[in-house]
Amino acid sequence: MPEPLRGTGVSPGVGAGTVRTVAGEIPEPPAGTAAGDSETERDTALAALEDVAADLEARAERAAAAGNQDGRDVLVAQAMMARDPSLADGVRERTAAGATAARAVYEAFGVYRELLAGAGEYLAARVRDLDDIRDRAVARLLGLPMPGVPESDEPFVLVARDLAPADTAVLDPARVVAFVTEEGGPTSHTAIIARTLGVPAVVALRGATSLADGTRVLVDGAAGTVRVDPSDEEVAAARAAAAARAAALEDAVGPGATRDGHPVPLLANIGGPKDLDAALANGAEGVGLYRTEFLFLDRSAPPDPAEQEEAYRAVLEAFPQGRVVVRTLDAGADKPLAFLPPPGEEPNPALGERGLRMMRRHPDVLAAQLAALARAAAGLTAKLQVMAPMVTDADDTAYFAAACRDAGLEHPGVMIEVPAAALRARDLASEVEFFSIGTNDLAQYACAADRQIGALAALQDPWRPALLDLIAPAADAGVPCGVCGEAAGDPALACVLVGLGVTSLSMSAPSLPLVRTALAHHTLAQCQAAAAAARSARTAAEAREAARRHLPALHTLGL
Numbered sequence: 001m002p003e004p005l006r007g008t009g010v011s012p013g014v015g016a017g018t019v020r021t022v023a024g025e026i027p028e029p030p031a032g033t034a035a036g037d038s039e040t041e042r043d044t045a046l047a048a049l050e051d052v053a054a055d056l057e058a059r060a061e062r063a064a065a066a067g068n069q070d071g072r073d074v075l076v077a078q079a080m081m082a083r084d085p086s087l088a089d090g091v092r093e094r095t096a097a098g099a100t101a102a103r104a105v106y107e108a109f110g111v112y113r114e115l116l117a118g119a120g121e122y123l124a125a126r127v128r129d130l131d132d133i134r135d136r137a138v139a140r141l142l143g144l145p146m147p148g149v150p151e152s153d154e155p156f157v158l159v160a161r162d163l164a165p166a167d168t169a170v171l172d173p174a175r176v177v178a179f180v181t182e183e184g185g186p187t188s189h190t191a192i193i194a195r196t197l198g199v200p201a202v203v204a205l206r207g208a209t210s211l212a213d214g215t216r217v218l219v220d221g222a223a224g225t226v227r228v229d230p231s232d233e234e235v236a237a238a239r240a241a242a243a244a245r246a247a248a249l250e251d252a253v254g255p256g257a258t259r260d261g262h263p264v265p266l267l268a269n270i271g272g273p274k275d276l277d278a279a280l281a282n283g284a285e286g287v288g289l290y291r292t293e294f295l296f297l298d299r300s301a302p303p304d305p306a307e308q309e310e311a312y313r314a315v316l317e318a319f320p321q322g323r324v325v326v327r328t329l330d331a332g333a334d335k336p337l338a339f340l341p342p343p344g345e346e347p348n349p350a351l352g353e354r355g356l357r358m359m360r361r362h363p364d365v366l367a368a369q370l371a372a373l374a375r376a377a378a379g380l381t382a383k384l385q386v387m388a389p390m391v392t393d394a395d396d397t398a399y400f401a402a403a404c405r406d407a408g409l410e411h412p413g414v415m416i417e418v419p420a421a422a423l424r425a426r427d428l429a430s431e432v433e434f435f436s437i438g439t440n441d442l443a444q445y446a447c448a449a450d451r452q453i454g455a456l457a458a459l460q461d462p463w464r465p466a467l468l469d470l471i472a473p474a475a476d477a478g479v480p481c482g483v484c485g486e487a488a489g490d491p492a493l494a495c496v497l498v499g500l501g502v503t504s505l506s507m508s509a510p511s512l513p514l515v516r517t518a519l520a521h522h523t524l525a526q527c528q529a530a531a532a533a534a535r536s537a538r539t540a541a542e543a544r545e546a547a548r549r550h551l552p553a554l555h556t557l558g559l
């Protein structure tokens with residue numbers, strides 16, 4: 001049997017059907033001087049943007065009427081982007097300088113595109129939203145077919161380079177049995193909307209757009225695979241496995257624990273109060289990583305103390321019996337902030353003044369954040385724990401613990417993201433109450449591979465035995481040690497982490513049921529055996545395979 005195509009599964013479930021591909025790309029309009037007068041070009045361009053905004057609003061209404069609130073919100077935000085006054089100014093400037101309407105629109109979007117693309121992983125994902133608005137406006141101006149989802153009366157598998165929110169938000173899940181995209185990641189809109197609609201989805205599948213229209217495929221959104229020309233037996237087997245998996249996920253409720261009752265609190269990674277609903281719906285026992293930088297982005301000064309306090313309190317109030325781990329501002333590198341520029345030229349921003357390093361340069365910003373946190377927690381029952389990112393050694397750790405004490409915060413911790421901190425975890429442990437391992441950064445620094453460079457993605461694989469070797473001493477340093485990087489959301493790796501001695505796992509909300517189920521079906525001894533096997537392997541692939549042999553229920557459960 002030929003191997004299936006492999007991508008990243010971002011929305012579980014199985015879908016079988018024929019491929020329908022989203023219309024091709026809109027070409028870049030040529031540079032050059034407009035033949036007509038500049039006022040006409042300007043008015044035509046602005047009218048096209050307004051038409052696009054109105055169309056997006058109409059789609060938003062349709063999405064709302066279909067009960068798709070997430071889709072509606074995305075479309076409303078896109079309509080606002082299309083009406084952004086600075087964008088219109090950019091168009092006016094360019095048409096006044098002689099550009100055609102289409103070229104002026106294209107270039108005016110380019111400015112925002114670059115800003116977003118350089119502003120970190122989460123905002124980079126929004127570039128797709130922006131490109132979609134641009135392409136719709138340019139298609140109108142050039143008289144090209146509108147990019148978007150093909151019409152079909154038959155159920156089909158939607159294949160695209162990447163899906164735009166305007167497409168996915170109004171899709172009928174009864175018609176579209178699965179999404180497959182060439183690009184996109186777990187935080188792309190394709191992923192978010194697929195999960196909301198309950199449509200199986202695989203993203204980042206190389207060669208997806210070469211699948212010819214009409215080809216029959218079987219998509220497994222949990223395994224991240226696409227099988228071309230599956231037999232009826234394969235489809236039936238995949239459906240049965242998906243049903244067994246869905247039933248197992250429904251059965252796994254309550255606090256995280258191994259089969260023999262070893263507790264492993266399962267917490268959510270959030271970027272603000274807007275993520276609380278999903279965290280609670282998926283049974284999070286608290287928050288293991290509150291990425292506070294989203295409060296600080298797109299501003300020329302830090303948010304005022306009252307605004308910070310409110311954003312922190314909303315999260316603490318959501319978990320009256322739980323704990324909330326707030327990470328202090330992680331500015332720099334992939335999360336640049338306008339009001340905290342690096343002090344000088346940084347040829348390698350990931351190795352520069354970021355995280356706690358930046359806060360040590362701006363102690364007033366750190367103190368204001370810690371004070372806002374202390375005020376937010378006053379009188380509430382949730383346990384507030386505060387941790388610093390990008391900590392290198394015991395000196396950094398002692399500095400942060402002292403800053404927390406000065407603010408009246410009792411539970412300081414640090415993230416283990418730098419190999420030096422992992423190797424000397426025992427030195428750090430005497431200064432703080434807990435660790436949280438950021439496997440995304442720890443992998444980037446362990447393998448000297450910038451996490452923003454897609455071509456180096458294989459070096460970010462959290463199954464690398466070298467990464468497991470760095471996690472082990474941190475988990476064994478004598479203080480509670482969680483993991484809050486993406487690794488915690490992989491059901492098999494979550495078991496391995498528990499086997500290494502990790503005491504809690506924090507992940508994006510949709511992964512919680514998967515990890516809860518994986519743990520509930522294995523004993524602590526099995527997790528330990530899986531961890532030992534993974535560390536004995538030579539490569540990431542071998543580590544994954546070796547660990548899974550000790551975690552037999554993963555196969556039965558289709559995890």
Ligand code: PEP
Nearest residue numbers: 438439440441484485486
């Ligand atoms: C990490 O590095 O693993 C982490 C959780 O932090 P971030 O992804 O925000 O850098």
Ligand code: MG
Nearest residue numbers: 417438440441
């Ligand atoms: Mg990090």
